[in-house]
Amino acid sequence: xxxxxxxxxxxxxxxxxxxxxxxxxxxxxxxxxxxxxxxxxxxxxxxxxxxxxxxxxxxxxxxxxxxxxxxxxxxxxxxxxxxxxxxxxxxxxxxxxxxxxxxxxxxxxxxxxxxxxxxxxxxxxxxxxxxxxxxxxxxxxxxxxxxxxxxxxxxxxxxxxxxxxxxxxxxxxxxxxxxxxxxxxxxxxxxxxxxxxxxxxxxxxxxxxxxxxxxxxxxxxxxxxxxxxxxxxxxxxxxxxxxx
Amino acid sequence: xxxxxxxxxxxxxxxxxxxxxxxxxxxxxxxxxxxxxxxxxxxxxxxxxxxxxxxxxxxxxxxxxxxxxxxxxxxxxxxxxxxxxxxxxxxxxxxxxxxxxxxxxxxxxxxxxxxxxxxxxxxxxxxxxxxxxxxxxxxxxxxxxxxxxxxxxxxxxxxxxxxxxxxxxxxxxxxxxxxxxxxxxxxxxxxxxxxxxxxxxxxxxxxxxxxxxxxxxxxxxxxxxxxxxxxxxxxxxxxxxxxx
DNA sequence: CGGCTATTTATTGTATACAGTCATTGTCTC
DNA sequence: GAGACAATGACTGTATACAATAAATAGCCG
Numbered sequence: 001x002x003x004x005x006x007x008x009x010x011x012x013x014x015x016x017x018x019x020x021x022x023x024x025x026x027x028x029x030x031x032x033x034x035x036x037x038x039x040x041x042x043x044x045x046x047x048x049x050x051x052x053x054x055x056x057x058x059x060x061x062x063x064x065x066x067x068x069x070x071x072x073x074x075x076x077x078x079x080x081x082x083x084x085x086x087x088x089x090x091x092x093x094x095x096x097x098x099x100x101x102x103x104x105x106x107x108x109x110x111x112x113x114x115x116x117x118x119x120x121x122x123x124x125x126x127x128x129x130x131x132x133x134x135x136x137x138x139x140x141x142x143x144x145x146x147x148x149x150x151x152x153x154x155x156x157x158x159x160x161x162x163x164x165x166x167x168x169x170x171x172x173x174x175x176x177x178x179x180x181x182x183x184x185x186x187x188x189x190x191x192x193x194x195x196x197x198x199x200x201x202x203x204x205x206x207x208x209x210x211x212x213x214x215x216x217x218x219x220x221x222x223x224x225x226x227x228x229x230x231x232x233x234x235x236x237x238x239x240x241x242x243x244x
Numbered sequence: 245x246x247x248x249x250x251x252x253x254x255x256x257x258x259x260x261x262x263x264x265x266x267x268x269x270x271x272x273x274x275x276x277x278x279x280x281x282x283x284x285x286x287x288x289x290x291x292x293x294x295x296x297x298x299x300x301x302x303x304x305x306x307x308x309x310x311x312x313x314x315x316x317x318x319x320x321x322x323x324x325x326x327x328x329x330x331x332x333x334x335x336x337x338x339x340x341x342x343x344x345x346x347x348x349x350x351x352x353x354x355x356x357x358x359x360x361x362x363x364x365x366x367x368x369x370x371x372x373x374x375x376x377x378x379x380x381x382x383x384x385x386x387x388x389x390x391x392x393x394x395x396x397x398x399x400x401x402x403x404x405x406x407x408x409x410x411x412x413x414x415x416x417x418x419x420x421x422x423x424x425x426x427x428x429x430x431x432x433x434x435x436x437x438x439x440x441x442x443x444x445x446x447x448x449x450x451x452x453x454x455x456x457x458x459x460x461x462x463x464x465x466x467x468x469x470x471x472x473x474x475x476x477x478x479x480x481x482x483x484x485x486x487x488x
Numbered sequence: 489c490g491g492c493t494a495t496t497t498a499t500t501g502t503a504t505a506c507a508g509t510c511a512t513t514g515t516c517t518c
Numbered sequence: 519g520a521g522a523c524a525a526t527g528a529c530t531g532t533a534t535a536c537a538a539t540a541a542a543t544a545g546c547c548g
Contacts, residue, residue, distance in 0.1 A: 024326055051530070061503045062530090070311065074318050082268060083509060083530060098408040105353045105409065164342040165349065168412055294499070305533045306500090327500060327539060 030058050031068045038077050038088050039150070039177040040143040045090040049078060075171055077178065089178060093228045096179045100223045103172050106165055107153065108216050112208030113160040122159055123204045129155060130196040137193060143181070150177050152196055176222075183226040195221075274302050275312045282321050282332050283394065283418060284387040285425040289334040293322060319415055321422065333422060337472045340423045344467045347416050350409060351397065352460050356452030357404040366403055367448045373399060374440040381437060387425070394421050396440055420466075427470040439465075 034054070037043045049069065051062045058065070073080040079089045091099075133148040150173035157169035195218050202211040278298070281287045293313065295306045302309070317324040323333045335343075377392040394417035401413035439462050446455040 050528095052528095063502055063504090066530095067314065070314060071318065074315065084511095085530065095408070098406045101406055102408045102412070105350065109349045109353065162342045162345055164339070164346045164416070168346070172408070296499075307532055307534090310500095328541090329500060 026060070027064055027068065030060070030064070031071060033058075034068060035072065035077060035174070036147065038072075039147050039174060039181075041181040042143070043088050045088045045178065045182050047088045049086040049088065051085065075174060077174055091175065091179045091182060093183075095175075096183065096223075096226065096228070099172055099175050099179060100219060103169070103176065103219050104216060106169060106172070107157065107219065108212045110157055110160040110162070110165060110169075111203070111212040111215055113162070114156060115203045115206050115208035115211055117159055117161055118203045118206070120204075123200055126152065126155065126200050127197065130200065133196065134193050142186075146177050146180050146184075149196075150174065156199075179226070180222075183228060185225065185227060270304070271308055271312065274304070274308070275315060277302075278312060278316065279321060279418070280391065282316075283391050283421040283425075285390075286387075287332050289332050289422065289426050291332045293330040293332065295329065319418060321418055333419075335419065335423045335426060337427075339419075340427065340467075340470065340472070343416055343419050343423060344463060347413070347420065347463050348460060350413060350416070351401065351463065352456045354401055354404040354406070354409060354413075355447070355456040355459055357406070358400060359447045359450050359452035359455055361403055361405055362447045362450070364448075367444055370396065370399065370444050371441065374444065377440065378437050386430075390421050390424050390428075393440075394418065400443075423470070424466075427472060429469065429471060 034043075034049075043049070051065050051069070054065045054069075055062045069078060069080065069086045072078040073086065076089055078086045080086050129148065129152045133145055133152060136145040136148055153173050154166065154170045157166040160166065195214075199211060199214055199218065202214055278287075278293075287293070295309050295313070298309045298313075299306045313322060313324065313330045316322040317330065320333055322330045324330050373392065373396045377389055377396060380386075380389040380392055397417050398410065398414045401410040404410065439458075443455060443458055443462065446458055
């Protein structure tokens, strides 16, 4: 090769085979990892998410982390304050009310459409999800159960055939998980364990109105199970820790 | 100045006084500029948005542009294909149906709440917006009128007091503007010019149910005014331009 | 002359370096 | 001893440089 006149020039810093083709999926995986960690309360509301730390953990640079953080911010799972960085969103009581009101309007309104499109295969899939949720609850993994419950509601909304509304429901459910994590009672999950099974029954029978009414009560029950007391702010945990 | 030993070295790239403190507002302004350009059809569906070009136009680096593009992508105003870059979203007929179904559900469901919270000041503000919209329409600026109509619907939703649902309506209205730009008839704006005034009347009278029914008809009328024929794809505009 | 392949070019994806700002801590003064 | 101010450190905001890839074009072979 006659162009080998600059042997000192460092070669391509290709780390491994994964140049950047799989970067898309990797980013998606990291996004989901962080999202799940937030929803399952392994990252508690108020927790700071430093870019360097995340970049270090996941082995990519800050650029990719920022992208993910911005997406999470737009979904309101993390709060992005101008020069302070990112932190897990701590939902306020007002926001909680808005979210559950929105779920009332959208999810209930979707039930007739879902009932119309419900078939055997869909019902079976939903029953599987409901069973998995019960199982998680029985084995004491409440945080996991909260996420699985959200997954159930999202899948339901997707069955309506309206992708736009399903996406809205997805975001509302993520935020609901956060709200449950903050305002829910430790021992008591909002969703009664067989509520979802009953709902599937109504839907499978094609009874949209019945399902709508049931969903309304279901959501009201979850909201009613919350204790709307503001918990400690970000810092003064010390008071509580040392007993004053 | 004893440190003038390296006159060739380019100084700190501080362009002007605006180091980075006003960067927030600048980004927001650029975001709105692009968003408005899309909604007002100055950037037509399918148009490619190259990062370099945008960075050059707005005088910031690609980093900031990417951030804005990602935000627009999450709002589904631009489509981001993996290695092809960003382009203005070309809504499909299915998406259009989803969007208008979603508006039916959400905006109609919001009317009772809006009627309950409607006061004189709010009604006056809305009337001003409606008048401005009529004015734009009369002066032939149809694209501007579409955007103003969207603003009206968004403001209405904000008056419901539910910030979450108002944000959803905002996104739906942006997408609706895009849909109108693609599928609407050139001479005929979906919204009848005094529809909005009539609606304000019902709301001011506290008649939420009447307003709800009217909004439903209003949205149906807009949707019905669309001609759901797929236009030319992204490239073959040439066919149309040169008359085949 | 048409279709296929190789090269080139244009554009995005990613990392890194640098500068600015906020918070915290340490010190000095009242 | 307490409060204010200054210095230091940590973290984010932004730009730029480099590598990879897909599109476009030119060349070649059939």
